[in-house]
Amino acid sequence: MADPRSAQQLTRFISFYAGLAPGIPVSPRPGLDATMIAAMRDEFRMTLEDNFREGSGTVREAFNPGYTYLNEALASHYEIGGVTGSALKKIPLTAEQAHWRGGVLNAALFPVKYANNHSTALVMRGFVIRNSLFCQTFASNAIRPDPDPYPDRPIGEREKWHINTGPTASEGTCWTCHKFFNDTGASMEHFDQLAKLRDTELGINEGYTDQEVPIDASGEFIDTSGGNWVDHIDDVRGIAEHVADNREAMMCLASGFYRYAMGARPDKSSLKTVSKARDTLLTDGDVRKLASTLLTAETMNRRLDEEPAK
Numbered sequence: 001m002a003d004p005r006s007a008q009q010l011t012r013f014i015s016f017y018a019g020l021a022p023g024i025p026v027s028p029r030p031g032l033d034a035t036m037i038a039a040m041r042d043e044f045r046m047t048l049e050d051n052f053r054e055g056s057g058t059v060r061e062a063f064n065p066g067y068t069y070l071n072e073a074l075a076s077h078y079e080i081g082g083v084t085g086s087a088l089k090k091i092p093l094t095a096e097q098a099h100w101r102g103g104v105l106n107a108a109l110f111p112v113k114y115a116n117n118h119s120t121a122l123v124m125r126g127f128v129i130r131n132s133l134f135c136q137t138f139a140s141n142a143i144r145p146d147p148d149p150y151p152d153r154p155i156g157e158r159e160k161w162h163i164n165t166g167p168t169a170s171e172g173t174c175w176t177c178h179k180f181f182n183d184t185g186a187s188m189e190h191f192d193q194l195a196k197l198r199d200t201e202l203g204i205n206e207g208y209t210d211q212e213v214p215i216d217a218s219g220e221f222i223d224t225s226g227g228n229w230v231d232h233i234d235d236v237r238g239i240a241e242h243v244a245d246n247r248e249a250m251m252c253l254a255s256g257f258y259r260y261a262m263g264a265r266p267d268k269s270s271l272k273t274v275s276k277a278r279d280t281l282l283t284d285g286d287v288r289k290l291a292s293t294l295l296t297a298e299t300m301n302r303r304l305d306e307e308p309a310k
């Protein structure tokens with residue numbers, strides 16, 4: 001684990017866990033060129049490597065580091081002053097900056113990857129958080145009937161999705177799944193499609209696309225069974241702060257690591273080891289320890305003996 005390559009490996013693993021596999025395609029879009037996207041990828045990778053090299057190595061720090069890696073161009077994209085030069089370096093963030101920037105969900109890469117050229121992809125952001133971090137799976141749904149009409153006032157993305165797929169849309173049939181995506185994705189609405197911060201957006205409905213609508217990213221955060229888990233989050237930082245305490249998320253992380261290291265899903269006998277790893281994660285959150293525990297577990301050796309590497 002002292003080997004610098006282990007920090008790189010754990011960073012690769014967390015990238016997969018976050019739905020941002022290394023090399024995942026991100027196309028340039030208006031306001032975002034390839035150089036800026038490359039800086040965003042570097043920010044994401046270097047911040048995680050720092051955590052695994054000289055930080056606490058915890059899930060909590062991966063999501064809420066309080067620092068990030070920036071160069072002048074990316075800092076100015078974020079409206080953070082005092083950073084010069086083209087090489088990215090570690091930048092400690094003030095409390096206010098650290099609320100918005102830094103960490104797996106709050107670095108630009110996630111909100112930029114899960115967005116369109118001219119708008120955010122609210123449902124997709126929510127879906128990827130649920131699917132990647134919590135291992136929630138959903139049947140695909142082909143039925144997409146005509147939505148209810150929009151009101152005669154400007155509405156934003158969150159309300160659009162609420163009308164189209166909310167609790168009352170199509171007699172509640174959409175909400176069985178969309179209750180997991182819509183509010184979760186809405187928590188990220190302060191990040192536009194370039195990951196710039198905003199407090200308002202332009203109306204999405206005809207006749208109102210030149211009018212500002214205030215953004216409300218707050219709400220409750222439900223658990224994977226749909227029950228109430230966190231009563232109130234202000235925005236996506238609230239999710240970032242709670243991931244490390246969540247059983248499903250830590251089970252997802254532990255089994256994800258097993259899959260990453262072994263190239264196979266945990267079977268019945270290894271599931272015990274993985275569940276134990278989850279419990280350790282819930283108490284100390286150390287991903288380096290998770291790796292060494294799982295990699296030296298008896299079940300791993302047995303599997304390796306039984307199934308020679310392909």
Ligand code: HEC
Nearest residue numbers: 123124127138139140141143144145164165170173174177
């Ligand atoms: C069985 C689960 C499920 C149900 C029920 C469901 N959806 Fe979805 N929906 C998804 C998933 C998963 C995604 C995101 C991934 C994708 O696009 O396939 C999605 C995405 C969407 C999107 C695309 C979002 C975007 O960013 O463009 C639309 C539109 C949509 N759903 C409409 C509906 C409507 C309308 C209903 C109700 C009639 C509905 N869905 C019911 C699972 C569901």
